[in-house]
Amino acid sequence: MIKIDENKCVGCGRCVDICPGNLFFLEKSCVKMRDVRDCWGCCACVKICPAKAICYQLAADLGGTGAKLFAEDSPQKLTWQILKTNGEKIILEVDKARANKF
């Protein structure tokens, strides 16, 4: 499920445009989600957010423990960042020029 950090949101509206479910809307220069239960988890909003104001979290019924998944997109690589509840930060870089081995 998607979590929005209202303090970080810059109100650019990129997530409003990109979400395949039309789930975001802007209210007073801050983005809101209509119904978080409708999110597919595709992370299009996580990747496009320029302020890292949106993260994906695994719900409790999916085995989630509260960790947060952020992403930073650039032409060369997609950098994923997992922030665990114990403060541990794990970085996973996916080189866009390299295909999956599987």
Add this chain to the structure above:
Amino acid sequence: MMENYSTDVLIIGGGAAGLFAAIRLSEMKPDLKIIVVDKADIRRSGCLAAGVNALNAYIGAGHTPEDYVAYALKDAHGIADKNLLLTMAKKLNSVTAKIEQLGLVIFKDENNNYVTRGWRNVKINGENIKPILAAAVKNFPNVKIFNHVNVAEFLRDGDKILGAYGFSTRKKIFYNFAAKTTLIATGGASGIYLPNHAGGSRHQIWYSPFNTGAGYAMGIRAGAEMTTFEMRFIALRCKDTIAPTGTLAQGVKAEQINSFGEFYQKNYGNTTSERVYAVTAENLAGRAPCYLKTVGITFAQEKDLLNAYLNMAPAQTLRWIETEQLPKNFNVEICGTEPYIIGGHTAAGYWVNVNRQTTLKNLFAIGDVAGGCPQKYVTGAFAEAEIAAEKIIAQIDEIETPARKDFDVAEFEKFFANEEFFSVDDLENAMQSTMDEYAGGLTQNYRFNEQQLNLAAKNIQRLENLSEKLRAADMYDLLKIFELRERLTVAKVLIEHLRARRETRWAGFAQNLDYPNRDEKFNCFVNSVTSDGATKIIFRELEND
């Protein structure tokens, strides 16, 4: 407010199939006027929003398109169209080369040859497949894109399609698109059955929850012939995240294993539906949970798996890491999903000829919405896009631009005038529960009988009647109402198809308890045409011998 447009080709749905068609059409005829309409944004709309991890339809070295046809027919237990499969299979490799040219990264060996996974799969980095396609389409000045516009209905004169109409998902604007030719590419249908999870994770499903079967519903209401809806697709997935399993099964050769430590799959066969049936049967026999055995893979394999899942289903990578149950040390539990209607995996969809023309005049169907041609996956959808595009170009000059045909905005406005009533969620829940309980859903292990189908049909009709009274406060509400009504229309026809196939052909996908065995009498297509709300079944011969 009303906006009117006129175009040569109207493409409904800017997913992989629709965008590839726009590209092919523009290459062949750069002055062709094309409109692409999508209810979201073509950069991330459709079922490939998160990306895709492999191209699953490709003809590897030493194999032929005929081999692919034989494989797909066997996997469908005979219910597929050989000619549709062959025309698709012949294009699989050229469309693969083309998507690579557009920017998709494909895994290659030192001799610059694709590295295949088995003989039919190509390994890629497909996280950005939609942005790549969207960027390619935007290069063609003849293509006009309407994002965030939901098409609701075809414009037609009898069985001749004259375009389509719909509404903005944001502002009160209605759209009328007159077109010489219309191409429907709206994808399949999810959300008809109760999903794996309830509540907050209800949309943690395999297929896009925003693919509502809109194209099927529009076609059904317009009287198009549909085929094989009863061949529902159940995906075998990683438990909880509902992430794909093919990457584990084919990538690191992980085999199915039950809680007794037995490799059981050999007892059930190896078609797609048999692999799903294996898990259901093992669970019912008390040998749950079932897993894919990943324990023992190397550290390097594990690292590649983490990256591969980030490129299509990031939740799975997050789960592995945050639960600290990494695949090298813990097997991955698997489960079946709720049933979907999806022509890219099974043979469900519009009844089309080899040119992908539907039974309605000037209407083509491609990708997940088109039937008769299973195992098409992404490249098969591209192939169908090219096939349709080539036929469209061949005949477009003979078609006159249709005169503007107005529609009645009261069809939409009435929902704003309705009083507070049940919510869309209420009725969606009722639909999903009914389909689950009475029409072979997940909790019933995909089993049903005729008496149950009769009850399902009654309930769906009741819900359809109730849906007339739903209230919309804004355009997003209107979208949700139309999505629900699309699903109800698909569910109604699906029930009739399930009733008509009085046998059990694909036990993993559906078991008719009144007719639990395969019956050779049903070596045929179950098709249907709906008119005035009544669905008539037509049995059509297979022409595969």
